[in-house]
Amino acid sequence: MANRERLQRAFYARDTLTVARHLLGQRLVRIVNGQRLSGRIVEVEAYIGQGDQACHAARGLTPRTKVMFGPPGFAYVYFIYGMHHCLNVVTEREGFPAAVLIRALEPLEGLPLMRHLRQNRPDDKLTNGPGKLCQALGITREMNSIDMVRSDVLFIEKETEKETEKETPVPDEAVQTTPRINVRGDERALTVPWRFLIKESPFCSRRSVTGKAEHP
């Protein structure tokens, strides 16, 4: 297999919505004991600055949110509900707290180990949620503040479409945006369409938001 190109600092050092949109289709890679575990990113959410009440950094710099105020391309991993971890990638310039939460993957490499880490749940439920994908890839708080541009254990590889050498492997027609899942805050935080997903992917955490289920 050819060596894939990794996403560089400049990719992350942009407007958070742009980064979120273009993370769709890219490949998240985790190396465990020399083994590759990876998945295609199919769902993300943007958390942007102190004006965003749903953003952990809304209340300013604390020990926990410190990474979000740092340079782009670093991992922000937090522990929640006493049992789950969630993975973000820091975006924008140093000093401006923002990040993209990785919410779901389509499993690509290392399925046997992922199944083991996920107690043999069905393949379409291995990584279809932010807590689940961290469990499947063995991502914990120990990886908080890792530089994903330089790390040998956690990084994102560029997926280029063979035919068209566009920046994104996912065309606009395949992308859907919705409000973010399970956030608290003011009206703006609850309604702003900062969740991005690949419409037809069966590996997203949910298909629509409090929406009527279209039934086929």
Next chain:
DNA sequence: GAATCGATGGTCT
């Protein structure tokens, strides 16, 4: 399919 609820511990007031 949708709504409800318990588990469980770090973070911040």
Next chain:
DNA sequence: GACCATCGATTCT
């Protein structure tokens, strides 16, 4: 002591 960017089981329609 309240809150929580979740998950999975249970209990409904």
